[in-house]
Amino acid sequence: MAVMTHIFIKQQGDEMSELNKSCDRQTVEKFLKSRFAPITPEFIGEGWFSIAFRIGSYIVRFPKDGGTQYIHEAAVCRFIAPSLSVPVPEIQNVSDEMQYAIHRELKGRLWDGKTLLSMSVTGRANLAKDCAKFLSELHAIDRDAASREVPDLRYITDSGKDPEKCAAAFHGFLSPTQIESLISKYVAANVAKHDELVISHRDFEGCNSVLDEQGRLAGVFDWGNCGLVEPAYDLSRICIYDDTPDFTMNIIAEYNRLSGRNISETKVMKQRMISYIASSCGLAEEPCSDTARDKLMTRNISFIRTFLQQYME
Numbered sequence: 015m016a017v018m019t020h021i022f023i024k025q026q027g028d029e030m031s032e033l034n035k036s037c038d039r040q041t042v043e044k045f046l047k048s049r050f051a052p053i054t055p056e057f058i059g060e061g062w063f064s065i066a067f068r069i070g071s072y073i074v075r076f077p078k079d080g081g082t083q084y085i086h087e088a089a090v091c092r093f094i095a096p097s098l099s100v101p102v103p104e105i106q107n108v109s110d111e112m113q114y115a116i117h118r119e120l121k122g123r124l125w126d127g128k129t130l131l132s133m134s135v136t137g138r139a140n141l142a143k144d145c146a147k148f149l150s151e152l153h154a155i156d157r158d159a160a161s162r163e164v165p166d167l168r169y170i171t172d173s174g175k176d177p178e179k180c181a182a183a184f185h186g187f188l189s190p191t192q193i194e195s196l197i198s199k200y201v202a203a204n205v206a207k208h209d210e211l212v213i214s215h216r217d218f219e220g221c222n223s224v225l226d227e228q229g230r231l232a233g234v235f236d237w238g239n240c241g242l243v244e245p246a247y248d249l250s251r252i253c254i255y256d257d258t259p260d261f262t263m264n265i266i267a268e269y270n271r272l273s274g275r276n277i278s279e280t281k282v283m284k285q286r287m288i289s290y291i292a293s294s295c296g297l298a299e300e301p302c303s304d305t306a307r308d309k310l311m312t313r314n315i316s317f318i319r320t321f322l323q324q325y326m327e
Contacts, residue, residue, distance in 0.1 A: 037112075039065055042076045045112050063238070068119065073103075076114045083238040084115035089164045090240045094213065097155050100148045101233045120233030122224025127255040129220065135260065137229050142264035144231035145218075149248050150272035153212035157242055160213055169211060170241035183294045187315045192322055196291060211242040218251050245269075246277050250286035287321045290314040 039057065042065050046055035050069050058066040058073070063083065066075045077084060088105035095102050103117035130138055161167050184193050215222075215237060222236040249269060253262040263279065270276055294314045 037065060037076055037078050042067065042112070046074065049110070069116075071119055072116055073119050074114055074116045076112060086164065086166050087238045087240070088115065090160075090167070090237045093160055093163050094152065094155055098148065098151050100144070100151075100231055102237065103235050120224050120235055122226050122232035125220040125223070125225050127220075127257055129225070130255050130258045130261055133229055138258060138261045139264050141225070141229055141231060142261050143268050145252050146265050146268035146272060148231060148234065149218070149245075149252070149269055152215065153245050153248070153273060155213050157211055157213050161242070167213070168241055169208075170216065170239075170243055179295050180291065184315075187311075188318070188322075192319075195322070196318070210244050212245050214241060214243040214245075214248050215239070216241055216243065216247065216251070218248050219254060244285070245273070245275060246281050246285040247289070249277060249282045250289060253282055254286065283321055287318055290317055294318075 039060060043055055043057065046067055046069065053070050055074075056068040058068055060066070063078055064075045065078070066073060068074075075084070084105065084107050088107055091102045091105055095104070101120055103120060105115050105117045107113070107115050130141075133141070180197055181193050184196070188196070215234065216239040217236060218234065223234045224232050226232040249266060253265060255261055262282075266277060266279055266282060290313075294311060
């Protein structure tokens with residue numbers, strides 16, 4: 015597409031532009047209309063850190079914090095792509111009046127728990143195998159080599175949260191005994207050893223991946239949170255679809271077979287709970303609406319209660 019090619023020669027900027035400082039949907043849309051005419055930009059969505067548009071066959075994302083996460087994300091994708099059988103975006107960072115990241119769209123459809131319910135048992139099993147293969151390939155990549163090549167690829171943990179903040183976050187939702195157990199068993203512990211760490215997507219689920227027409231995994235995107243964590247973290251992210259327990263069990267079993275590891279369902283669910291504890295502790299500081307905050311807190315509390323009843327010793 016000729017109208018797109020000339021942007022790739024622009025240089026990556028280190029400083030945040032004035033337009034990015036006031037980054038909102040209207041500002042971005044106005045910029046895109048002037049920059050890429052006659053192609054009409056299509057608004058995709060807005061998250062806590064980015065605003066995204068589709069321009070023809072490309073995805074363009076604009077940062078709200080200066081764009082350093084895109085530099086990290088582009089480096090991650092360049093390093094891991096040769097080792098994966100599933101496509102990841104080829105991201106280019108651009109400084110051209112505004113800072114943004116651009117990549118060719120990964121073709122396919124997003125999916126979620128409803129998608130899984132609509133599949134046959136065989137269809138879910140095939141997708142579970144795809145997800146497990148993707149994670150086993152990702153986790154087999156040399157983390158030390160990646161750390162040398164990728165800026166800010168570091169160990170990230172949801173453990174070690176401030177006990178007082180944790181207690182305050184759950185006050186009125188859980189009993190004092192439950193809160194004390196969370197803090198002593200899960201908040202102040204569970205720091206992984208270095209030799210257990212793997213390269214992790216850290217947000218691998220249906221909203222950050224696409225399926226082809228046969229319901230097979232066709233691409234994984236949104237690598238901005240990539241870091242070094244223990245393997246159970248990625249499994250806990252993809253195993254969030256509670257209405258299809260066969261999908262969860264198939265992923266864990268296939269992942270263990272391919273990777274040679276022995277990660278139990280309990281360990282995966284424990285990691286999921288730790289993530290939800292961290293999410294709950296941080297919600298008061300996140301730039302989201304009260305409705306979104308309440309929805310996330312309700313989800314977190316529901317799962318934590320279930321875990322405490324089913325898994326806690």
